[in-house]
Ligand SMILES: Nc1ncnc2c1ncn2[C@@H]1O[C@H](COP(=O)(O)OP(=O)(O)O)[C@@H](O)[C@H]1O
């Protein structure tokens with residue numbers, strides 16, 4: 106194979122006229138981080154709410170929340186991106202649809218919303234499992250003290266559940282970053298998109314994807330370190346999980 | 353005056369009847385011990401008193417408030433009835449002090465300073481002042497149960513319910529918990545206690561209730577009960593647990 110390595114390519118100007126290839130990568134990195142973080146925050150908030158609803162005693166609330174999870178978890182992410190980006194503007198009244206289409210950074214907002222809903226379903230599943238692994242007596246004890254249902258979740262069940270599910274949430278967090286690459290299908294100029302553009306313009310495919318890979322690895326390592334720190338921060342002295350203990 | 357009245361309460365889980373026409377009452381300042389074989393419905397009965405378990409028939413009246421009435425604000429009523437569980441059920445992610453503070457602040461609306469003061473006084477009373485900053489997982493079972501009692505008392509309850517408070521404890525820790533309960537009984541707390549600790553019953557119970565298969569089979573004064581239980585089932589049960 107005759108491949109002409111050229112690491113200097115990053116300092117050459119990109120034909121898009123937005124600076125060097127390196128600069129385009131930095132921007133791509135920024136969009137990936139912005140998309141992933143925004144979607145992750147949205148997923149955590151929605152996921153906690155939906156996860157909690159799935160553990161309530163109202164059958165129809167549980168059914169609706171379960172439906173939410175099934176819907177957003179089972180439709181492929183790329184399809185969800187297309188639905189939000191291409192289909193939604195056609196379904197709403199023309200005025201709103203046109204406004205949506207000309208929105209600056211529309212691809213970013215759409216990617217965040219699609220990724221946020223998709224990931225929230227997965228977070229909801231973890232939150233539900235976390236809450237249900239808490240011994241039933243905890244809820245009874247909180248209730249017996251006079252706490253309302255909402256207070257019981259707020260002060261007792263959710264804080265415990267979130268601690269229990271830090272490890273699976275770490276991998277969901279990393280999944281958000283990986284999944285953000287799907288954004289390029291609706292024109293989000295994130296990392297993978299930048300690597301593809303560079304490959305197409307310069308044919309330096311290996312340099313392009315090495316750079317993208319290193320950038321993803323950097324993000325992943327940051328997440329792992331952050332979540333490890335968090336796990337230590339919220340660790341409970343002397344706590345040995347008696348999760349699932351029946352009584 | 354009856355603080356807790358249980359009138360003809362029946363409860364079903366689907367087809368299965370857990371409680372059959374249970375009636376009894378606990379007068380203010382009285383200690384009533386509930387005993388009986390495992391699965392006889394003891395936990396279910398005392399959980400009906402603070403509405404942790406709903407029931408389909410009958411009435412439970414606590415301090416003249418009907419527990420089963422849909423109009424009753426249950427959280428407010430529960431805040432006035434302390435409950436202690438077999439497995440302590442302290443909140444593991446909070447310090448001992450915060451376990452005591454939580455409901456005082458969130459339910460009773462006390463400010464932090466007032467709650468802290470009450471919490472510390474109660475921890476001192478159960479001999480665990482020094483453990484205030486620790487987490488429940490750092491305490492022994494006996495200590496955890498004493499904290500749980502203090503947590504219930506921090507709400508200034510009008511009555512206390514205990515569901516086998518010493519059953520999950522190592523034998524050497526049972527007494528430290530019973531001592532706290534005896535002191536509480538001697539101070540005139542109204543108590544309903546599910547336990548098989550017959551020493552405790554002999555010492556402080558005003559009445560003993562014996563349950564079997566969801567029914568209150570025997571409801572007698574302490575002296576009657578230990579003198580000569582009327583039902584054969586109670587006699588069998590007593591001879592079995594007193595031998596150990
Ligand atoms: N949630 C439930 N669903 C169905 N059956 C139950 C439930 N809780 C308790 N039971 C049954 O009710 C009976 C009484 O239980 P319980 O009040 O816990 O007895 P005890 O405290 O005397 O051991 C038992 O046979 C138990 O299996």
Ligand SMILES: [Mg+2]
Nearest residue numbers: 394395396516
């Ligand atoms: Mg029981």
